[in-house]
Amino acid sequence: MTGPQIESKTDPRSGTVEVDHLFKYFGTEKAVNDVSLSVAQGEFVTLLGPSGCGKTTTLRCVAGLERLNAGEIRIGGEIVASIERDIYLTPEDRNIGMVFQSYAVWPHMTVFDNVAYGLRVRQAPAAEIKRKTDRVLELVGLDQLADRFATKLSGGQRQRVALARAIVYEPKVVLFDEPLSNLDAKLREQMRIEIVRLQREVGITSIFVTHDQSEALVMSDRIVVMDKGVIQQIGDPKTIYAHPANVFVAKFIGVANLMEGVLLGRSGALCDVEISLGEGLAPLRIQSLGGEGAVAGQTLHLCLRPEDILVNLQRPDGQSQGNTFEGKVIDTVYLGNFLECRVQVGRYEVCIQIDHYEQLVAGQSVFLSFRPEHGLCLTE
Numbered sequence: 429m430t431g432p433q434i435e436s437k438t439d440p441r442s443g444t445v446e447v448d449h450l451f452k453y454f455g456t457e458k459a460v461n462d463v464s465l466s467v468a469q470g471e472f473v474t475l476l477g478p479s480g481c482g483k484t485t486t487l488r489c490v491a492g493l494e495r496l497n498a499g500e501i502r503i504g505g506e507i508v509a510s511i512e513r514d515i516y517l518t519p520e521d522r523n524i525g526m527v528f529q530s531y532a533v534w535p536h537m538t539v540f541d542n543v544a545y546g547l548r549v550r551q552a553p554a555a556e557i558k559r560k561t562d563r564v565l566e567l568v569g570l571d572q573l574a575d576r577f578a579t580k581l582s583g584g585q586r587q588r589v590a591l592a593r594a595i596v597y598e599p600k601v602v603l604f605d606e607p608l609s610n611l612d613a614k615l616r617e618q619m620r621i622e623i624v625r626l627q628r629e630v631g632i633t634s635i636f637v638t639h640d641q642s643e644a645l646v647m648s649d650r651i652v653v654m655d656k657g658v659i660q661q662i663g664d665p666k667t668i669y670a671h672p673a674n675v676f677v678a679k680f681i682g683v684a685n686l687m688e689g690v691l692l693g694r695s696g697a698l699c700d701v702e703i704s705l706g707e708g709l710a711p712l713r714i715q716s717l718g719g720e721g722a723v724a725g726q727t728l729h730l731c732l733r734p735e736d737i738l739v740n741l742q743r744p745d746g747q748s749q750g751n752t753f754e755g756k757v758i759d760t761v762y763l764g765n766f767l768e769c770r771v772q773v774g775r776y777e778v779c780i781q782i783d784h785y786e787q788l789v790a791g792q793s794v795f796l797s798f799r800p801e802h803g804l805c806l807t808e
C-alpha cells in the first residue's frame with residue numbers, strides 16, 4: 429500500500445471487541461436482548477437490521493454512551509463494562525473513534541482544526557498534532573483543503589472530516605452509526621469504497637451500523653443481522669445471502685420468494701417438502717437444501733432467489749420435473765441487463781429474473797423450475 433500509514437498496533441488483541449450476553453432495556457422495552465459478538469482486530473463488522481432493532485443501542489453500549497442492564501464488554505481484552513464486576517469505563521477511557529449520521533463538524537473551525545481537536549484535548553505536543561493531522565488529512569484526501577472553513581465543504585467532504593477526526597488519535601476501534609445516510613446515492617457509493625479502503629489501510633477494527641443491505645454486503649467482512657434486539661445470524665456477506673438462517677434473514681437480504689410447505693422426509697442433504705399452492709390446487713412435492721433439524725410434518729418455507737429460477741415455455745422433462753411450478757405471467761419490467769417478471773403460481777406471486785432478450789407477455793403460461801441445490805427450506 430502506498431500513502432501515509434498510521435503506526436500499526438503490535439498487540440494482535442489490541443482492537444478486538446467482545447460483547448458478552450449484553451442486555452439493555454428502556455423501561456420494559458428490550459432494546460438489546462442477549463447479544464453476544466466477537467470482532468477480531470482489523471475486522472469490519474456491520475450491524476444490519478430494520479429500524480428499532482437495537483443497532484444504535486448496541487453501538488452506544490460499546491462506546492460507553494449507555495449503561496448495560498446485564499453482560500460484559502471487552503475491548504482489546506480489557507473489560508470496559510461489566511455488571512457482574514461493577515466496571516464501567518467512560519467513552520474517553522475506551523480509546524474508540526466514532527462517526528455518526530449527522531456529520532457534526534464545527535462550522536467555525538477550519539478542516540485542520542476540526543481534525544486536530546481530538547489530539548488537542550488529549551494534550552498532545554504541537555509537533556505531534558501537526559504531523560498526525562497532516563497525515564490523516566492526506567489519507568482522506570483533504571490535505572488541499574486543510575485551511576478551509578467547514579461551512580464551505582460539500583456533504584462528502586464534511587463526512588471525510590468526521591472520518592479523519594475519528595481516526596486521528598489512532599483509536600483501536602471505530603464505531604460508525606449510519607454515517608452515509610445523509611449523502612446522495614452516488615456519493616454514498618463512493619464513500620463506501622473509500623471507508624473500506626481507509627479501514628484496510630489503517631487496520632482499525634470497525635463496527636458499522638446500517639439498515640441498508642447493499643451497504644452491508646459491499647463493505648463488510650461479516651454481517652450481524654438483528655431483529656427486535658436479537659441476533660438472527662452472523663456470517664460473511666455470501667453466507668448471509670446464499671444461506672440465510674431463517675425466513676427473517678432471507679426476506680431482509682435481497683429478494684426472497686417464500687412458499688410454505690410441510691416436511692415429508694429427507695434424502696441425504698436434501699429435504700422432501702410438500703408445498704401447498706392454495707385451496708383447490710394440488711400440492712406440489714419438491715426437493716431442496718435446508719430443513720436441518722426439522723421433523724416430518726413441520727412447517728417449512730421454501731426460499732428461492734429470483735436468479736435461481738428457470739423459466740420454460742413447456743413442462744421440462746428429466747430430473748428437475750419434480751421441482752416445477754406451473755404459472756401465469758402477471759407482468760414484466762425491463763431493467764436493462766435483465767427482465768424482472770412476476771408469475772402467479774397458485775396463491776404466490778413469484779419474482780423471477782430472466783435474460784433481457786427473452787420475451788414473456790402478461791397472461792402467458794410458463795413453467796418455473798429450480799435445481800434442488802438452489803432451493804433452501806427455512807424455519808420461521
Ligand SMILES: Nc1ncnc2c1ncn2[C@@H]1O[C@H](COP(=O)(O)OP(=O)(O)OP(=O)(O)O)[C@@H](O)[C@H]1O
Nearest residue numbers: 454457459477478479480481482483484485486639
Ligand atoms: N433513549 C431511549 N429511551 C427509550 N427507548 C429507546 C431509547 N433509545 C432507543 N430506544 C428504543 O430501543 C429500541 C432500539 O432502538 P435503536 O435506536 O437501538 O434502534 P436502531 O436499530 O438503531 O434503529 P434505527 O435504524 O431506526 O436507527 C427501539 O425500540 C427504540 O425505540
Ligand SMILES: [Mg+2]
Nearest residue numbers: 483484485605
Ligand atoms: Mg439507529
